[in-house]
Structures are given as structure tokens and as C-alpha cells.
Amino acid sequence: MKIALFATCIVDAMYPRTAQATVSLLERLGHEVVFPAGQACCGQMHVNSGYFKEAHAVVANHVEAFDTDDYDVAVAPSGSCVASVKHQHEMVARRCGDAGLEARAAKVGAKTYELSQLLTDVLGITNAAEQLGSYFPHKVTYHPSCHGMRLLRLEDRQLNLLASVGGIQMVELPQADQCCGFGGTFSMKNADVSSAMNADKAANICGTGAELCSGGDASCLLHIGGGLSRQGSEVGTLHFAEILASTFANPVTVTGDVKLAGSKR
């Protein structure tokens, strides 16, 4: 299958390894990955902040980059960006009176998958250790991000994939379904409430005794990780794609303060 990667702006600029891991997983399964060079961002930040006029150019750019027959499906390692592509792009086009863009956005949205959706529903991965060679001998907890959970209804896809990684020890996160408080510009406009939400998330994570917290959304992980780091916690965050990409021969190395027992550093 020919798979187009939508790296998303945060992953592209801040977490390139998450996108590299995504590429590696798909190639290991024998698929061809392409990277539409014109891509930039899904426009979620503009839309969610009420800047529809500015969002139009961003959405148009995404649709331009991905509206081709040059690939079978598109994938992004981010639930909220996929939710934006699927649920917001048509709305933005409609509000800006751009019927042509609306139709093309619908087409792109229909072909776009979140990574765990693609792996589970399309590529039939049920056992990461067996089928992907995933190996990650660490104690991990997992935060399901709101958009993946509620807009995309990913259910336990990410968690199940993680649990099937060789050597991993998953520990349950109390109140996992509670929002971490990121919410894009909410974290700036309502910084106090956002910080209070993040503090509770961090306390729940630390209480599990996990070495790190995994999830499927780089921005939530940036938020949670930023809070943990400020509190001086040694617990870090890591995207599930990187854990799936980790193998016995080539274990993933984690940056920051996280000290993983036995990691090659």
C-alpha cells in the first residue's frame, strides 16, 4: 500500500522522531511511505481559537497537498489533527463560502487515518511484538487524549497496541479519561485552569510509579511533559509510535530527564 504521511506541525518541528517511528513501522510492514512536501498544519489552532478567516489558507494548503490520487491512505500520528482534518476542514470551507474546497476537504478527510486506526483496522496489527518486532522493557502508563477518545472513538486501539509490545509493563492511569488541560490556546487564555488540570494529571501519572507516560498526541504529551518537567519529576512522555518502533536490537532512546533502566545512553 502507498501511504501518505501527514507529520503535523508539532511533530515535524518538535518531535521528528515520532514521525520517523511512524515511517519505520509502516516500512517494516512492507508499505511505501510518501511525504507530500507541501504539507504544514491542519489548522486546528486557528479554528479552535475562532480565527476562521486565517484558518482558510491553512486548510486550503493541507487539502492542496493531500488531494491527489498518488496514495491509498493518509496517516498522522495525532488524534486531534486527524479529528481536525475529518471534522473541521469542511466546516471552515463552508463558513468561508468555498464550496470547491469543501468537497475536496471531504475527500481528503475520508482517506485520512490516525496511526492506531490504520495499524489496527486496516493493517491488521494485533500483536506488536510478533508483527512489528516491538520490544520495550519498561513500566509505562497511558493517557488517551480527548480528541482520539471522543471525536475519533479510538477506544483501546492505542492501549492494546502498547500492551502487546514485548517486555512492556503497562500500569493503569487513574482518571485516564480526564483532559490534561492543554486545549491549544486555552492553555494561554485560561492558564490557571489549564495548569490546575495539568497538575492533577501529573499527580495521577506520578502515582502510578511508571517510568513514562505514553499517548497518541504530541501536543498533549508536550503539555503533560512540560508540567512534569517543571515539577522536577523524572517521569517523561513518549509517543506510542516510538514505543512500537523500539526493538530489542535498536531500543528507543529517551531524551530529557527520563532515565530508563537498561536504555542505551
Added chain:
Amino acid sequence: MSSNTFLGMPSLPVFGHGNLNATEPFPKAAHRELGNEQLRANLGHATHTIRDKRLKVVAELPDWEQMRDAGSAIKNATMANLPALLDQFEANFTARGGIIHWARDAQEANEIVTALIRETGETEVVKVKSMATQEIGLNEYLEEQGIAAFETDLAELIVQLDHDKPSHILVPAIHKNRSQVREIFLREMPVVDPNLTDEPARLAEAARTHLRKKFLSAKVAVSGANFGLADTGTLTVVESEGNGRMCLTLPETLITVMGIEKLLPTWQDLEVFMQLLPRSSTGERMNPYTSLWTGVTPGDGPQNVHLVMLDNGRTAALADEYGRTALNCIRCSACMNVCPVYERTGGHAYGSTYPGPIGAILSPLMTGIKSEENSSLPYASSLCGACFDACPVKINIPEILVHLRGEDVDSKRSKVKIPTQMDLMMKGAEWAFSKGSHLGLLEKGLPLGKLAAGRAKVIKRLPGIAGGWTQSRDIPAPPSQSFRQWWDKDHQPSAAVVPGTGTSNSSEGEQA
């Protein structure tokens, strides 16, 4: 005097007044409320308890999702046909001996109710808990007119005795715990056992003794209504304590204030809502007291039955193509019980009678987004979507929040000459994100960010609005190269692996 004002559907929306407006921006109010440890503890405990109860009883019904669809469909049909249904309701209510009054806004409604009470010659009324009368500030208005209104709902009574404001639409005293309630009773009840403890049963008993005299002597009652049934002209009040039932049946005069959106087309439609409402609000399978009355029954119950139909911004909300489904709300409070923002700030932070997620959309829809302080309400959400999942009539609250943010940004575009920091940030991001080449160009600066982060490898302080982020969160040092750069320079397609061998290469490249 403006009773019998004719509603019709005004061509220009009339915005609402009364207790709908915040007096300060949400972030400021939230900051203050967040500092109240006791409030947070009380709220967190209460919302989590009711949340769990709700989940349990909802899970019992295999057709819960279909029931939500039905509730949403009935309400959508009501809104699409509201003028005709209001006519039908009025004809039926009047034919059975009730009298209808139309009020365009809070002031008119208050004047109508006052005049009706004056006609009876009474100066005291008992009240059934009602959101509509909270919204119009009826109690305060009556007090100014020399009429005393006694709340009979336990929680509402607590709030009234404490000269406080409700902070939740179903549990108005949710921000207070038992020992606080005990103190209020000891301080404010004219006759109270000085040995009162904070056991719930003892507190309820004290309230009962306090209220009984009022019930038995009151000649006039004021109520709200949960539903009005158009095909029969029937009104409904749903409650759990029985105090409402006493108010609705004992006095001679009953004055009900109801928002025009509370109609259901038929008696039969009530079946759906009698299942949706109690499970969503109190986590009960069925609510303890449901009172229904259709006009006047000679010799039985109130003989003078009035209904004030309140607009107060509802037609304005109805005129909003994207926001109108907010009027489908049946005031169950499920959305606030699951909202992480409400859980931490409490209801007072929202200013309006309607707090939480529904308040964040309903208040600005009813007052207009241009109403200064209310324009901060649509931003009081991380858009996590828990409210939409919980809402029994499937109001897409996150979508309406985003719509209202758009309205706010557009309304300020035309007003404000100097762009705000947020405007500039969004403009800059529009440039960066509207072409892959632009983002690529910016990413060439990543090593600079890395430099800024220094040896600690984190950024601890950002200027301007971004400073909100670094108030409690670090930003990791950016990587030396972006994914895009790695892809162009270093990407070598990795070989497919034989499943199960676990020997493939993991991702290469460098990240910080």
C-alpha cells in the same frame, strides 16, 4: 404595565437581560475561585459522585443512545416549529382556565409577576426551585417591591439563607459542605435547635420544620416548569423533595415562569424525557416527584393559574444557525458534572445563572456575543468534549463554543484597530502554516531554539501571552533538525521485516 405583551417572532432579535451577564472576564473570576481550596474539594467530591452514579444508570439502558437521538430529534422539531407550537400551547392552556402572559425580557417578566401577586393582596410567596426566575432575578426584584419570596428547595433555601448565589443548576449549594450548611442554619433560621448536628437527616429535618409553616399559610406560589406540552396545554415540574408538589397544590394562586423553548409537541413526547432527565441529572432511574397540571380544576388545587412565557434572548439564540440547538437544553446539569473546567472553578466563575459548558454557550447566545464580559465565556473550555458525550439531547457544545469564538473574533475585528497579541500570533501562524515551504524555512531556526534552551535543555520562560504556558510548564529544547529536513537528507527506506524476528532498525535521526 406591560402584561399580555405579544411575542410573535420579532424580526430583530431581542437580547436577554438579568442574571445572564458576567461582571468580570472568566479567567479573572476563575483565578479567584481556583484559590478557594474548600470549594475545589467540595466540588470535586460532589461532581465525581454524581458522575459515577450517572454512568451506572445510563449503562443499564441498552437503548440509551437511541433515546438521546429521540430526545434531540423531538427538541429539534420543537425549535423548527416553535411559533406554531406556542400558539397551540396558548390555545390549550387558556381553554382549560389558565391565563398566559408574554414577557420579552427580564424586566417585563418581573413586572408581570409582581402585578399578579399584588392583585392577590399577599406580601409573601413560596417558591419552587426555578432557573427562569433565577435568570430574571425575581427574588431580588420582589424584595424591592416589598414582597418576600421563600425558596422551598433545600439547596436553594441554603443559598438564599446564606445570601449567596447558586453555583450549579441542579445542586445550587454544591459548593458548600454539611458543616457549612449547619452553620448557615444556626445563624439564619429564626427558630432552630441549638444542638443541630451536621447529619444530613438532622439538617433536612430543620429545613422541614422551617418550611412547613410557610407551606400551610402561603396563598401564592411561584414556580418554574420543566416542560410545557403543546397538544394539551399541560405544565410539568420534576423534582426530588416533594416541596414543589406542596407549592403546586396548596396555594390558591400559582404563577409559573417558563422559557418559551421548554415546549414539547405532544404529551407522548414526555415519555422520552422522563427517562433522559433523571438518569442524566441525579443518576436516578426515575425522579421522585413529577407534577403535571392542565389549567384549573374547580375545587382542587390552585384556582388562579398563570403562566409567564419568557423570551429574554431566546429568539436571538434561535436565530443563530449554528448555536440554536443550545435551546434544546433540558437543564439536567450532566455537562457541568463532567466538565473539568467547572469542576475546578465552580459555577460562580461563569457569572450567569447558567454555569458550566451549557452556560458558556447559552449566556453569550442570549445576551449577544458583543456583551463585553460574556465574550470570554466561549473560551472557558479545553474542548475536551466530555459535555457533548454526556448531554442527553446531544447538544454539540464544543462545536458551538468554537462557533462563538469565531463570532467573537469577527466582532472584534471590526471594532478594534490595533491587533492583539493573539491576532498577531494567528496571523504569523497563518503565514507559517499556509505553505510547506514557509514552515520549512522557519524550521531552519530550530537550532536557535536549542541554543535558547541552553544546558538545562528546557525553556522556562516565554514572553507575552505565551507566558501563560511557562507559568507552570517547561518547553523542551527543540531538535536540531525537523522531520522534513531528515526526510529530505537522511531517509533511507528500511527493509521490511520478517514478523516475529524483532531485528529491524528502529528510527534513526536525532532529536535533541
